Amino acid sequence: MRQLPAFNALACTLLGLAGGIACAQEYPQKPIRLIVPFPPGGGTEPLARMLAQKLPEVFGQQIIVDNRPGAGTTIGAELAAKSPADGYTLLLSSIANAISAGLYRKLNYDLVRDIAPITLLATTSGVLVAHPTLPVKNVRDLIALAKARPGELAYSSAGSGTPNHLSAELFNMLAGVKMIHVPYKGGGPSVIALLSGETPLSFASTPSALQYIRAGRMHALAVTTAQRLPSLPALPTIAESGVPGYAAETWYGLSAPARTPEKIIARLHAETVKAYAGADVREKLDAMGYTVRTTTPEEYGALVRSEVDKWQKVIKSANMAVD
Numbered sequence: 183m184r185q186l187p188a189f190n191a192l193a194c195t196l197l198g199l200a201g202g203i204a205c206a207q208e209y210p211q212k213p214i215r216l217i218v219p220f221p222p223g224g225g226t227e228p229l230a231r232m233l234a235q236k237l238p239e240v241f242g243q244q245i246i247v248d249n250r251p252g253a254g255t256t257i258g259a260e261l262a263a264k265s266p267a268d269g270y271t272l273l274l275s276s277i278a279n280a281i282s283a284g285l286y287r288k289l290n291y292d293l294v295r296d297i298a299p300i301t302l303l304a305t306t307s308g309v310l311v312a313h314p315t316l317p318v319k320n321v322r323d324l325i326a327l328a329k330a331r332p333g334e335l336a337y338s339s340a341g342s343g344t345p346n347h348l349s350a351e352l353f354n355m356l357a358g359v360k361m362i363h364v365p366y367k368g369g370g371p372s373v374i375a376l377l378s379g380e381t382p383l384s385f386a387s388t389p390s391a392l393q394y395i396r397a398g399r400m401h402a403l404a405v406t407t408a409q410r411l412p413s414l415p416a417l418p419t420i421a422e423s424g425v426p427g428y429a430a431e432t433w434y435g436l437s438a439p440a441r442t443p444e445k446i447i448a449r450l451h452a453e454t455v456k457a458y459a460g461a462d463v464r465e466k467l468d469a470m471g472y473t474v475r476t477t478t479p480e481e482y483g484a485l486v487r488s489e490v491d492k493w494q495k496v497i498k499s500a501n502m503a504v505d
Contacts, residue, residue, distance in 0.1 A: 209269055209446055213244040217265075218274045219258025221251040225387075226274050228470055229303050229434050233274075236457035254282040254343050254504070256289060263291035267439040269446035273297060275437045277345050277493075280486060284494035285343050286504050293490060299482035300436040300451050303458060304472040307388045307431055308349050308406035310420060311395065316382040321404050321423035324383075328359035336362040337383040338376055340369040343504065348493055349385040349406050349430040351500040357425050376400065387432065388413065389471030406430040413471075433475075433489075435482050451479055 216233060220226045234245040250258035255278045265271035275297065283293045291297075310321065318324045328335050339347040342365045354361055364381050366372040369390055376384045377399055384391075385406060392413060394400040404420040405411050408429040420428040436454055438447065455476045457463060464474050477485070497503070 209449060210241050210243045212270060213246050214241070214270050214272060215246050215248050215265075216272045216274060217258045217262045218247055218249045219251060219255035219276075219279070220249065222249050225306065225432065226276065226434060228467060228472070230274050232457065232463055232467070233436070233454065236460070236463070237453060240453050240456075254285060255279050256282050256286055259293065259297065260289070260291045262437070262439060263296035265439050267298075267441040267443075269438065269442055269450065271439060272300075272450070273437045274303075274434065275486075276434045277432050277489060280489035281343060281345065281348055281493045281497075283490045284497045285502060288505065294483075294487055296440045297437045297486075298440045298442050298447060299479045299486060300438060300447055301454055301479065302433060302435045302475050302477040302482045302485060303454070304467060304474050305407075305431045305433045306472055307411055308346060308385050309388050309391050309395070309414070309417070310353070310403045310406065311376065311384055311386055311391050311400040312403055313376055313379050313382045314398070314401050315379065316401070318401075318403065321418075321420055321425065324403060325357050325359060325424060328357070328361055332360050333362060335383060336364045336381045337385065338364050338366055338372040338381040339385070340372050341365045341367060343502070345430070345432050346372070346385040346387070348496055350383075351502075352428065352430055352496050353385070353420065353425065355496060355499045356428050385430075387471070392471070433485070435486075437482075447479060 216230060218226050218230050230247050234247050237245050250261055259273060259279050262271055262273035279293055312318055318327055337350050339350065347363060350361065350363065366375055369387060372384055373386055373390050375381045377394060388411065391400055395402045402414065402417050404418050404423045405414060406420055408419060408421065410417065410419060458474050458476050467474055
């Protein structure tokens with residue numbers, strides 16, 4: 183009889199473990215909301231569409247894409263951070279979230295503390311392009327010209343605080359030059375500005391610039407990523423062209439509110455990685471200029487932390503801030 187309490191405690195423990203396993207197996211029991219902090223039609227749309235198509239096949243529940251654009255992705259990120267941590271709210275996060283963490287002085291959430299990483303999904307590259315009339319053949323020529331004409335060379339971007347804006351400011355910081363930022367309302371107008379000669383330079387996304395590079399309407403100087411691109415194998419990286427340490431790429435990942443149960447995170451991770459490993463998904467995303475890259479939650483969390491730190495330094499160097 184004296185051993186009965188111990189027996190009961192053990193039985194309760196075993197029942198609790200069984201219940202936890204059952205709970206994880208039963209998830210999800212209702213539709214899952216995927217918050218996308220951008221308007222429809224942007225770079226996140228194909229990735230969100232893939233999740234909305236593939237995950238219901240294994241979960242048996244709908245993935246509802248909820249576009250919440252505005253304030254440099256902070257509106258959508260705050261909504262996710264403050265949602266119940268039950269696995270029924272997810273966030274399609276990106277490099278823009280890491281930039282906003284350093285750009286906005288006052289945020290009602292902390293990207294690292296309040297958002298739980300699940301996996302990196304994909305990346306896209308950038309390419310430093312020049313109008314054909316600009317007298318430069320490579321990055322070293324550009325640096326020499328920029329130093330000879332400080333504050334005169336201009337580059338277009340999709341807007342203040344956007345990834346291609348920060349890519350250019352990182353170049354300014356590491357190359358020791360000062361080029362002038364000319365923001366436009368989106369990536370399309372930014373590319374048009376370069377094509378028309380309004381601005382002589384841009385750090386454009388490779389998918390948006392590739393057709394014009396091949397047609398000779400833009401002169402590609404280098405890619406922004408740490409490695410050369412399969413689509414432009416002869417084009418060097420900025421780092422190997424005289425700016426050591428330079429690397430900038432746009433990345434996208436899947437996250438959830440902090441304190442979401444580990445078993446739910448694990449299942450979301452496993453099924454998302456499996457979906458993105460499919461040949462059909464990879465082929466479609468490759469054709470659109472994405473590189474599928476999945477990670478563990480720990481690896482994605484480390485990437486987010488390193489990107490927040492990196493872009494905070496660039497933002498401080500460029501004296502940028504938003505109240």
